[in-house]
Amino acid sequence: MKLHITQADYDALRTHGEETYPHECCGVLLGHAKDDGNHVSAIVRAGNTRTDSAHNRYNISPMELIKIQREGRKQGLDIVGFYHSHPDHPAMWSSTDFAEAHWFGCCYVITSVDKGKANLTNAFHLSGTTEDDKAFQQEEILITKAVGENA
């Protein structure tokens, strides 16, 4: 399983993290789930509602998520993942990320932003079907030139 994403979308989610530094950015990946992994067709920036602790927490309001989902469906797209940044912290999932992860089958993309500059970007697939058997599995990010390409 790989995350398929265009160079433009990949760059855009990393840039988002630089723009919100030292706060965490967050957004949604729209596309299609296929046998070889999630294919991203578009990314949508979202607001971080955790203004009380935006340097180390993020939350997307359910209503904003619903609106993004509605707009996506008009284009035939589903939510296939999310992205957020870790300001001055590694691009690895945290215990908070894991505890708050409930979108099974979706991909969680994390970018470390060190001193304002996007560094590593990693993708983690949330496997399992329940809170008891869920697990994050790192997956390869396959950069494509255009949506739908394999490489």
Added chain:
Amino acid sequence: MKINIPTPLRAFTDKQATVEVNGATVQAGLDALVAAHPELKNHLFTSDGKLRSFVNVYLNDDDVRYLPAAEASAVSADDELTIIPSIAGGTGLSASRALCCR
């Protein structure tokens, strides 16, 4: 009413993104949904029948938890329910120590 199913729960609705059910209230709609797709029950509700804390249910644009009648709110055939799990995270308060990968 139409109930919108989020991607992670479509594995339990035969891959359907929306499910049509009959019911006069939000609770009745959710009950009808679970009756049609029993595997959803444990994903939506705790053992004592309450919505799981990370499961949000919206009646059109309103969070059901904050409606005066909550799950007992009346719905019409044209109304839309949306089930949307929460999305949150971050490095956490003690991030340098909390980081983990297992």
